[in-house]
Protein backbone atom coordinates (compact mmCIF):
# COMPACT_ATOMS: atom_id res chain seq x y z
CA UNK A 1 0.00 0.00 0.00
CA UNK A 2 2.75 2.37 0.93
CA UNK A 3 6.48 2.47 1.41
CA UNK A 4 7.37 4.22 4.65
CA UNK A 5 10.67 5.77 5.64
CA UNK A 6 10.32 6.37 9.38
CA UNK A 7 9.30 4.62 12.56
CA UNK A 8 7.84 6.68 15.38
CA UNK A 9 7.41 5.48 18.96
CA UNK A 10 4.95 7.41 21.12
CA UNK A 11 4.43 7.43 24.88
CA UNK A 12 1.56 9.32 26.55
CA UNK A 13 3.36 12.70 26.33
CA UNK A 14 6.50 12.19 24.26
CA UNK A 15 7.79 10.50 21.12
CA UNK A 16 10.88 9.24 19.34
CA UNK A 17 11.33 9.19 15.55
CA UNK A 18 13.89 7.31 13.50
CA UNK A 19 14.53 6.94 9.78
CA UNK A 20 13.82 3.32 8.92
CA UNK A 21 12.48 2.05 5.61
CA UNK A 22 9.42 -0.19 5.69
CA UNK A 23 6.37 -1.27 3.72
CA UNK A 24 2.69 -1.40 4.70
CA UNK A 25 1.14 -4.40 3.00
CA UNK A 26 -2.28 -4.73 1.43
CA UNK A 27 -2.68 -8.00 3.33
CA UNK A 28 -5.51 -9.51 1.26
CA UNK A 29 -3.64 -8.79 -2.01
CA UNK A 30 -0.49 -10.25 -0.47
CA UNK A 31 -2.31 -13.49 0.36
CA UNK A 32 -3.75 -13.65 -3.18
CA UNK A 33 -0.20 -13.21 -4.50
CA UNK A 34 0.98 -16.11 -2.31
CA UNK A 35 -1.79 -18.36 -3.69
CA UNK A 36 -0.93 -17.37 -7.28
CA UNK A 37 2.75 -17.95 -6.67
CA UNK A 38 2.08 -21.30 -4.96
CA UNK A 39 -0.05 -22.48 -7.89
CA UNK A 40 2.72 -21.58 -10.33
CA UNK A 41 4.94 -23.90 -8.29
CA UNK A 42 2.42 -26.77 -8.39
CA UNK A 43 0.43 -26.20 -5.18
CA UNK A 44 -3.26 -27.15 -5.10
CA UNK A 45 -5.66 -25.21 -2.83
CA UNK A 46 -8.98 -26.36 -1.33
CA UNK A 47 -10.81 -23.24 -0.20
CA UNK A 48 -13.52 -23.20 2.47
CA UNK A 49 -12.15 -26.44 3.87
CA UNK A 50 -11.52 -26.97 7.55
CA UNK A 51 -8.75 -29.26 8.77
CA UNK A 52 -9.94 -31.02 11.90
CA UNK A 53 -7.42 -33.72 12.89
CA UNK A 54 -4.12 -35.30 11.96
CA UNK A 55 -4.15 -38.88 10.64
CA UNK A 56 -1.45 -40.91 12.33
CA UNK A 57 -0.14 -44.40 11.58
CA UNK A 58 2.53 -46.16 13.65
CA UNK A 59 3.15 -42.95 15.60
CA UNK A 60 3.79 -40.82 12.52
CA UNK A 61 1.57 -38.18 10.93
CA UNK A 62 0.57 -39.36 7.43
CA UNK A 63 -2.26 -36.99 6.54
CA UNK A 64 -5.09 -34.68 7.55
CA UNK A 65 -8.79 -35.17 8.13
CA UNK A 66 -10.90 -32.26 6.92
CA UNK A 67 -14.53 -31.27 6.30
CA UNK A 68 -16.01 -34.19 8.21
CA UNK A 69 -14.52 -37.44 6.96
CA UNK A 70 -12.53 -36.18 3.96
CA UNK A 71 -8.87 -37.14 4.04
CA UNK A 72 -5.69 -36.04 2.32
CA UNK A 73 -2.43 -37.95 2.64
CA UNK A 74 1.06 -36.44 2.70
CA UNK A 75 4.69 -37.37 3.36
CA UNK A 76 4.94 -34.36 5.65
CA UNK A 77 2.03 -32.37 7.07
CA UNK A 78 2.56 -28.66 7.79
CA UNK A 79 0.19 -26.88 10.18
CA UNK A 80 -0.02 -23.24 9.04
CA UNK A 81 -3.38 -22.41 10.61
CA UNK A 82 -2.15 -19.62 12.89
CA UNK A 83 -3.27 -19.64 16.54
CA UNK A 84 -6.11 -22.10 15.77
CA UNK A 85 -3.38 -24.77 15.36
CA UNK A 86 -5.85 -27.71 15.38
CA UNK A 87 -3.28 -30.29 14.30
CA UNK A 88 -0.34 -29.06 16.38
CA UNK A 89 -2.53 -28.86 19.48
CA UNK A 90 -3.88 -32.41 19.09
CA UNK A 91 -0.36 -33.73 18.55
CA UNK A 92 0.87 -31.97 21.69
CA UNK A 93 3.36 -29.94 19.61
CA UNK A 94 1.74 -26.61 20.42
CA UNK A 95 0.53 -25.64 23.86
CA UNK A 96 -0.87 -22.16 23.33
CA UNK A 97 -1.87 -20.74 26.71
CA UNK A 98 -4.85 -18.44 27.08
CA UNK A 99 -3.06 -16.17 29.57
CA UNK A 100 -0.46 -15.42 26.87
CA UNK A 101 -2.94 -14.62 24.15
CA UNK A 102 -2.62 -11.18 22.59
CA UNK A 103 -5.58 -9.99 20.54
CA UNK A 104 -5.51 -7.30 17.89
CA UNK A 105 -7.81 -5.28 15.66
CA UNK A 106 -6.97 -2.90 12.83
CA UNK A 107 -9.09 -0.69 10.56
CA UNK A 108 -8.17 1.07 7.36
CA UNK A 109 -9.29 4.68 7.80
CA UNK A 110 -9.53 7.93 5.85
CA UNK A 111 -9.60 11.51 7.07
CA UNK A 112 -6.73 10.90 9.50
CA UNK A 113 -4.66 14.01 10.33
CA UNK A 114 -1.23 12.40 10.02
CA UNK A 115 0.63 15.68 10.66
CA UNK A 116 -1.24 17.09 13.65
CA UNK A 117 0.55 20.02 15.35
CA UNK A 118 0.42 18.36 18.80
CA UNK A 119 2.02 15.09 17.66
CA UNK A 120 4.95 13.78 15.64
CA UNK A 121 4.62 14.01 11.86
CA UNK A 122 3.43 10.55 10.75
CA UNK A 123 3.69 11.23 7.01
CA UNK A 124 5.21 8.10 5.41
CA UNK A 125 5.74 6.65 8.89
CA UNK A 126 4.73 3.69 11.00
CA UNK A 127 3.86 4.76 14.53
CA UNK A 128 3.61 2.50 17.59
CA UNK A 129 2.17 4.00 20.79
CA UNK A 130 2.80 2.70 24.32
CA UNK A 131 -0.01 3.94 26.52
CA UNK A 132 -1.88 1.77 29.03
CA UNK A 133 -4.85 4.15 29.00
CA UNK A 134 -5.43 3.24 25.35
CA UNK A 135 -4.09 -0.32 25.14
CA UNK A 136 -3.50 -1.80 28.62
CA UNK A 137 -0.76 -4.45 28.33
CA UNK A 138 -0.16 -3.73 24.66
CA UNK A 139 0.20 -0.91 22.16
CA UNK A 140 -1.67 0.92 19.44
CA UNK A 141 -0.54 2.05 16.03
CA UNK A 142 -1.05 4.34 13.03
CA UNK A 143 0.58 3.18 9.77
CA UNK A 144 0.35 5.85 7.06
CA UNK A 145 -0.97 4.46 3.78
CA UNK A 146 -0.84 7.71 1.75
CA UNK A 147 -2.77 11.03 1.74
CA UNK A 148 -5.11 11.14 4.72
CA UNK A 149 -5.41 7.34 4.95
CA UNK A 150 -3.85 5.01 7.51
CA UNK A 151 -4.13 1.61 9.11
CA UNK A 152 -5.13 2.22 12.72
CA UNK A 153 -5.03 -0.60 15.24
CA UNK A 154 -4.52 -1.79 18.75
CA UNK A 155 -3.45 -5.01 20.44
CA UNK A 156 -2.97 -6.22 24.01
CA UNK A 157 -2.36 -9.29 26.11
CA UNK A 158 -5.76 -10.38 27.26
CA UNK A 159 -5.14 -11.56 30.80
CA UNK A 160 -6.37 -10.44 34.21
CA UNK A 161 -3.14 -8.58 34.96
CA UNK A 162 -4.14 -5.88 32.48
CA UNK A 163 -7.85 -6.49 31.99
CA UNK A 164 -10.45 -7.09 34.67
CA UNK A 165 -13.95 -8.13 33.64
CA UNK A 166 -15.15 -5.15 35.66
CA UNK A 167 -14.30 -2.57 32.97
CA UNK A 168 -16.66 -4.36 30.54
CA UNK A 169 -14.56 -3.18 27.59
CA UNK A 170 -13.67 -5.34 24.62
CA UNK A 171 -10.99 -4.57 22.06
CA UNK A 172 -13.41 -2.75 19.74
CA UNK A 173 -14.40 -0.50 22.67
CA UNK A 174 -10.72 0.28 23.36
CA UNK A 175 -10.12 1.19 19.74
CA UNK A 176 -13.25 3.37 19.64
CA UNK A 177 -12.16 5.07 22.87
CA UNK A 178 -8.85 6.00 21.21
CA UNK A 179 -10.57 7.17 18.02
CA UNK A 180 -12.92 9.35 20.09
CA UNK A 181 -10.20 10.91 22.24
CA UNK A 182 -7.27 11.50 19.86
CA UNK A 183 -7.64 14.70 17.78
CA UNK A 184 -5.89 13.06 14.83
CA UNK A 185 -9.12 11.11 14.28
CA UNK A 186 -11.55 14.04 14.66
CA UNK A 187 -12.62 13.77 11.00
CA UNK A 188 -11.58 10.16 10.40
CA UNK A 189 -13.86 7.38 9.16
CA UNK A 190 -13.39 3.63 9.13
CA UNK A 191 -13.50 2.26 5.58
CA UNK A 192 -16.41 -0.19 5.40
CA UNK A 193 -15.32 -3.81 5.62
CA UNK A 194 -11.63 -2.88 5.77
CA UNK A 195 -10.77 -4.48 9.08
CA UNK A 196 -8.39 -7.18 10.19
CA UNK A 197 -8.58 -8.93 13.54
CA UNK A 198 -6.89 -11.90 15.10
CA UNK A 199 -4.63 -13.12 17.84
CA UNK A 200 -1.16 -14.47 18.54
CA UNK A 201 0.46 -15.92 21.60
CA UNK A 202 3.26 -14.14 23.43
CA UNK A 203 5.03 -17.25 24.63
CA UNK A 204 7.90 -19.51 23.60
CA UNK A 205 7.16 -22.68 21.63
CA UNK A 206 7.66 -25.91 23.55
CA UNK A 207 8.05 -28.09 20.47
CA UNK A 208 7.97 -27.38 16.73
CA UNK A 209 7.74 -30.75 14.97
CA UNK A 210 7.21 -34.47 15.39
CA UNK A 211 7.27 -37.55 13.14
CA UNK A 212 5.98 -36.49 9.71
CA UNK A 213 4.85 -33.08 10.98
CA UNK A 214 5.94 -29.45 11.37
CA UNK A 215 4.06 -26.37 12.59
CA UNK A 216 4.94 -22.92 11.17
CA UNK A 217 3.96 -19.28 11.69
CA UNK A 218 1.71 -18.46 14.60
CA UNK A 219 0.62 -22.09 15.04
CA UNK A 220 3.82 -22.42 17.05
CA UNK A 221 3.95 -19.25 17.65
CA UNK A 222 6.67 -17.50 15.60
CA UNK A 223 5.61 -13.82 15.78
CA UNK A 224 8.23 -11.42 17.16
CA UNK A 225 6.63 -10.58 20.51
CA UNK A 226 8.21 -7.15 20.87
CA UNK A 227 7.00 -5.41 17.70
CA UNK A 228 4.28 -7.84 16.55
CA UNK A 229 6.10 -8.64 13.33
CA UNK A 230 4.47 -11.94 12.34
CA UNK A 231 4.43 -11.94 8.55
CA UNK A 232 8.16 -11.89 7.84
CA UNK A 233 8.84 -14.29 10.75
CA UNK A 234 6.09 -16.63 9.49
CA UNK A 235 7.61 -16.63 6.00
CA UNK A 236 11.03 -17.37 7.46
CA UNK A 237 9.62 -20.33 9.43
CA UNK A 238 8.00 -21.63 6.22
CA UNK A 239 11.38 -21.41 4.49
CA UNK A 240 12.96 -23.39 7.34
CA UNK A 241 10.21 -26.03 7.07
CA UNK A 242 10.83 -26.29 3.31
CA UNK A 243 14.54 -26.90 3.93
CA UNK A 244 13.70 -29.59 6.52
CA UNK A 245 11.22 -31.26 4.13
CA UNK A 246 13.82 -31.20 1.36
CA UNK A 247 16.30 -32.83 3.73
CA UNK A 248 13.82 -35.59 4.72
CA UNK A 249 12.58 -36.35 1.21
CA UNK A 250 15.88 -36.28 -0.70
CA UNK A 251 17.52 -39.67 -1.27
CA UNK A 252 16.23 -42.10 1.36
CA UNK A 253 12.87 -40.81 2.52
CA UNK A 254 12.94 -40.46 6.29
CA UNK A 255 10.41 -38.17 7.95
CA UNK A 256 11.11 -39.34 11.51
CA UNK A 257 11.22 -36.79 14.33
CA UNK A 258 15.03 -37.11 14.43
CA UNK A 259 15.39 -36.07 10.77
CA UNK A 260 12.66 -33.47 10.72
CA UNK A 261 14.34 -31.89 13.76
CA UNK A 262 16.41 -29.91 11.20
CA UNK A 263 13.40 -27.58 11.26
CA UNK A 264 13.69 -27.01 15.03
CA UNK A 265 17.40 -26.28 14.68
CA UNK A 266 16.82 -23.76 11.88
CA UNK A 267 13.90 -22.15 13.73
CA UNK A 268 16.00 -21.52 16.83
CA UNK A 269 19.08 -20.51 14.84
CA UNK A 270 17.65 -18.41 11.99
CA UNK A 271 13.98 -17.64 12.54
CA UNK A 272 13.86 -16.55 16.20
CA UNK A 273 17.43 -16.80 17.55
CA UNK A 274 16.79 -14.44 20.48
CA UNK A 275 13.22 -15.50 21.32
CA UNK A 276 13.82 -15.79 25.08
CA UNK A 277 15.26 -12.32 25.65
CA UNK A 278 12.73 -10.70 23.29
CA UNK A 279 9.93 -12.32 25.24
CA UNK A 280 11.43 -11.01 28.48
CA UNK A 281 11.76 -7.50 27.00
CA UNK A 282 8.14 -7.62 25.80
CA UNK A 283 6.72 -8.61 29.17
CA UNK A 284 8.89 -6.02 30.93
CA UNK A 285 7.79 -3.32 28.49
CA UNK A 286 4.11 -4.01 29.14
CA UNK A 287 4.78 -4.22 32.88
CA UNK A 288 6.14 -0.67 33.03
CA UNK A 289 3.66 2.11 33.91
CA UNK A 290 2.80 5.04 31.62
CA UNK A 291 5.26 7.46 33.34
CA UNK A 292 8.07 5.03 32.60
CA UNK A 293 7.17 5.10 28.91
CA UNK A 294 7.76 8.87 28.87
CA UNK A 295 11.18 8.36 30.49
CA UNK A 296 11.92 5.61 27.96
CA UNK A 297 11.28 8.07 25.10
CA UNK A 298 13.66 10.59 26.68
CA UNK A 299 16.31 7.89 27.10
CA UNK A 300 16.12 6.55 23.57
CA UNK A 301 16.13 10.08 22.15
CA UNK A 302 19.43 10.60 23.99
CA UNK A 303 20.92 7.27 22.96
CA UNK A 304 23.16 6.72 19.93
CA UNK A 305 21.61 4.63 17.17
CA UNK A 306 24.10 1.74 17.43
CA UNK A 307 23.35 1.21 21.13
CA UNK A 308 19.65 1.48 20.39
CA UNK A 309 19.90 -1.15 17.66
CA UNK A 310 21.82 -3.40 20.07
CA UNK A 311 19.12 -2.96 22.75
CA UNK A 312 16.44 -3.85 20.21
CA UNK A 313 18.54 -6.87 19.23
CA UNK A 314 18.56 -8.09 22.85
CA UNK A 315 22.03 -6.96 24.04
CA UNK A 316 21.94 -6.99 27.85
CA UNK A 317 24.64 -4.32 28.03
CA UNK A 318 22.59 -1.98 25.78
CA UNK A 319 19.31 -2.78 27.58
CA UNK A 320 21.00 -2.01 30.91
CA UNK A 321 21.63 1.56 29.64
CA UNK A 322 17.86 2.03 29.48
CA UNK A 323 17.38 1.03 33.11
CA UNK A 324 17.83 3.27 36.15
CA UNK A 325 18.26 2.96 39.90
CA UNK A 326 14.62 4.01 40.34
CA UNK A 327 13.57 0.96 38.29
CA UNK A 328 14.84 -1.45 40.94
CA UNK A 329 11.50 -1.86 42.80
CA UNK A 330 9.69 -2.46 39.50
CA UNK A 331 12.35 -4.95 38.37
CA UNK A 332 12.20 -6.77 41.70
CA UNK A 333 8.40 -7.12 41.46
CA UNK A 334 8.66 -8.21 37.83
CA UNK A 335 11.18 -10.95 38.64
CA UNK A 336 9.06 -12.10 41.56
CA UNK A 337 5.93 -12.34 39.41
CA UNK A 338 7.59 -13.75 36.27
CA UNK A 339 10.38 -16.10 37.36
CA UNK A 340 10.05 -18.44 34.37
CA UNK A 341 10.12 -15.66 31.78
CA UNK A 342 13.20 -14.14 33.42
CA UNK A 343 14.97 -17.49 33.69
CA UNK A 344 14.32 -18.36 30.09
CA UNK A 345 15.20 -14.88 28.84
CA UNK A 346 18.53 -14.87 30.62
CA UNK A 347 19.45 -18.53 30.03
CA UNK A 348 21.16 -17.68 26.71
CA UNK A 349 23.50 -15.37 28.64
CA UNK A 350 23.90 -17.40 31.83
CA UNK A 351 23.81 -21.05 30.65
CA UNK A 352 23.44 -22.47 34.16
CA UNK A 353 20.09 -20.77 34.74
Ligand SMILES: Cc1cc2nc3c(=O)[nH]c(=O)nc-3n(C[C@H](O)[C@H](O)[C@H](O)COP(=O)(O)OP(=O)(O)OC[C@H]3O[C@@H](n4cnc5c(N)ncnc54)[C@H](O)[C@@H]3O)c2cc1C
Pocket residue numbers: 049050051052080081082083084085086103104105106153196197198199200216217218219223228229230231232234
Ligand atom coordinates in the same frame (compact mmCIF):
# COMPACT_ATOMS: atom_id res chain seq x y z
C1 LIG B 1 -4.78 -6.67 13.80
C2 LIG B 1 -3.47 -7.32 13.44
C3 LIG B 1 -2.47 -6.55 12.86
C4 LIG B 1 -1.24 -7.13 12.54
N1 LIG B 1 -0.28 -6.34 11.98
C5 LIG B 1 0.88 -6.90 11.60
C6 LIG B 1 1.89 -6.13 10.96
O1 LIG B 1 1.72 -4.92 10.76
N2 LIG B 1 3.03 -6.74 10.57
C7 LIG B 1 3.23 -8.06 10.78
O2 LIG B 1 4.29 -8.57 10.39
N3 LIG B 1 2.32 -8.82 11.39
C8 LIG B 1 1.13 -8.28 11.81
N4 LIG B 1 0.21 -9.04 12.44
C9 LIG B 1 0.52 -10.44 12.75
C10 LIG B 1 0.35 -11.30 11.51
O3 LIG B 1 -0.91 -11.04 10.92
C11 LIG B 1 0.44 -12.77 11.91
O4 LIG B 1 1.59 -12.98 12.72
C12 LIG B 1 0.58 -13.63 10.66
O5 LIG B 1 -0.56 -13.42 9.83
C13 LIG B 1 0.67 -15.10 11.05
O6 LIG B 1 0.65 -15.86 9.87
P1 LIG B 1 0.18 -17.36 9.86
O7 LIG B 1 0.19 -17.77 8.43
O8 LIG B 1 0.96 -18.16 10.85
O9 LIG B 1 -1.32 -17.38 10.42
P2 LIG B 1 -2.61 -16.65 9.87
O10 LIG B 1 -2.29 -15.41 9.11
O11 LIG B 1 -3.52 -16.56 11.06
O12 LIG B 1 -3.22 -17.67 8.81
C14 LIG B 1 -3.80 -18.89 9.22
C15 LIG B 1 -4.78 -19.33 8.15
O13 LIG B 1 -5.25 -20.64 8.49
C16 LIG B 1 -6.66 -20.68 8.33
N5 LIG B 1 -7.20 -21.70 9.25
C17 LIG B 1 -7.39 -21.62 10.60
N6 LIG B 1 -7.90 -22.77 11.07
C18 LIG B 1 -8.02 -23.61 10.02
C19 LIG B 1 -8.48 -24.96 9.87
N7 LIG B 1 -8.92 -25.66 10.91
N8 LIG B 1 -8.44 -25.51 8.64
C20 LIG B 1 -8.00 -24.81 7.56
N9 LIG B 1 -7.56 -23.53 7.63
C21 LIG B 1 -7.58 -22.94 8.85
C22 LIG B 1 -7.12 -19.26 8.70
O14 LIG B 1 -8.40 -19.01 8.14
C23 LIG B 1 -6.02 -18.43 8.06
O15 LIG B 1 -6.28 -18.19 6.71
C24 LIG B 1 -1.03 -8.49 12.78
C25 LIG B 1 -2.04 -9.27 13.36
C26 LIG B 1 -3.26 -8.68 13.69
C27 LIG B 1 -4.34 -9.53 14.30
